[in-house]
Structure formats: structure tokens, C-alpha cells
Amino acid sequence: MHTSAKPDEQPFRIYTTASLGHAVRHYREEAGLTQAELAEQVGIDRTYLSRLEKGEGTEQLRRVIVLLRRLGVRATLQHADW
Amino acid sequence: MHTSAKPDEQPFRIYTTASLGHAVRHYREEAGLTQAELAEQVGIDRTYLSRLEKGEGTEQLRRVIVLLRRLGVRATLQHADW
DNA sequence: CACGGATGTCCTAAAATCAGCACATCGTGC
DNA sequence: GCACGATGTGCTGATTTTAGGACATCCGTG
Numbered sequence: 001m002h003t004s005a006k007p008d009e010q011p012f013r014i015y016t017t018a019s020l021g022h023a024v025r026h027y028r029e030e031a032g033l034t035q036a037e038l039a040e041q042v043g044i045d046r047t048y049l050s051r052l053e054k055g056e057g058t059e060q061l062r063r064v065i066v067l068l069r070r071l072g073v074r075a076t077l078q079h080a081d082w
Numbered sequence: 083m084h085t086s087a088k089p090d091e092q093p094f095r096i097y098t099t100a101s102l103g104h105a106v107r108h109y110r111e112e113a114g115l116t117q118a119e120l121a122e123q124v125g126i127d128r129t130y131l132s133r134l135e136k137g138e139g140t141e142q143l144r145r146v147i148v149l150l151r152r153l154g155v156r157a158t159l160q161h162a163d164w
Numbered sequence: 165c166a167c168g169g170a171t172g173t174c175c176t177a178a179a180a181t182c183a184g185c186a187c188a189t190c191g192t193g194c
Numbered sequence: 195g196c197a198c199g200a201t202g203t204g205c206t207g208a209t210t211t212t213a214g215g216a217c218a219t220c221c222g223t224g
Binding site for chain 3: 035
């Protein structure tokens, strides 16, 4: 018990807004939150979160970042050319 | 010449819209593109890209994804809890 | 199968974003 | 210092998104 707590999970790769939605749902469920709870905690509407998870793709980045922070998820960017 | 081409770069961690802006600028410059060129290639306005790189934070995720794809950048999500 | 909680979806008004122009500023080369 | 390309920024209208309510659907559980 000195380095990592949940190391054995694959990161999600985000290609589309739909894949973002899947990831958010995964982390939300893992956190044991309902849509209503998470939405309220980050100040967005529940129906909006529902649509986001379904991948409607109209999200504003600012809201997504708040959402991820709340879920303890880190977003990283790196070269994909290999 | 068998595995990776540009392996020795640190990934960018995205905490805020400002850090996204920095990352986009980094990859754009690395690609040798001007704002006008990149903006035109992904179908957004140059002034909008300028503001995005400055971190104004009002972007829609859909546009950001197109931008990253164009720059050959991969976005990933993973647990940050450790 | 009735109930309750969670989620999906339609609709509208209200709010926020984006494009595009004009012009300012910054760097660099001459 | 001037010219020129690249970038920053204020502004406005047109477009798009979001909140919120209402209701449907789905799924466990008793």
C-alpha cells in the first residue's frame, strides 16, 4: 500500500463524443452515483448528463472538465503517431 | 525503426481549458502550422482558434476533437486517484 | 404485477457560443 | 524605423446549446 490504488484499469481513448459518453458513464457508475447526483454536484441538468452519456456530442469543454474532475479522472493528450 | 517514432515526449495533462490551449498550441507549432492554416483545415475561424489557445474556455468538445485528430494527438482518460 | 427509482427523450424559452470583420500588437528581416 | 506575416481582441448578429418540465421506459424488488 504505497503506490497505486486502482492501477489495473485500461485508460479510455477518446475519439468521438460517443466514446467520451461511455467513459463518463463508466466512471460515474464506478463512483456509485446516479445521473441526478452527479449532475447536481457539478451544476448541470440531469437530462443534459443523460444526453452526454449517450454521446450527443454537443458538450462544452468547460462542463466536461468539471465533470471529470469530480469523478477523479485525468485527461491527457499525447502523440498518436506510431 | 520498428516501434515508435516520437516516444520521448511527456503527455499533457488537461486540468483546465487553459491547459488545453497550451497543448493545442504546442502541437500546432510542432506541426509547423499557422493558426490560419489549422483553422481552415478543420473548418473553424482563425480568431476562434486564437482564443482557444489563449484558454478562453468556451469551446465545444466536438470541435476540439476534430482539432486534436488533425494534429495527430490522442486523448485518454484514466483514474487520477493515487 | 404494482411500486419506485433511475434513465431516456421531446419540447420551448433563455442563454451562450461562433463566425467574421476591423483593427491593434508583436516579431523578424531588411 | 518600415514592411509584413502572425497573432490578439472588441464587437455584433446568427446559430447553437442548455435548463427544465413533462412524460415514457426500463428494471429490480417485494
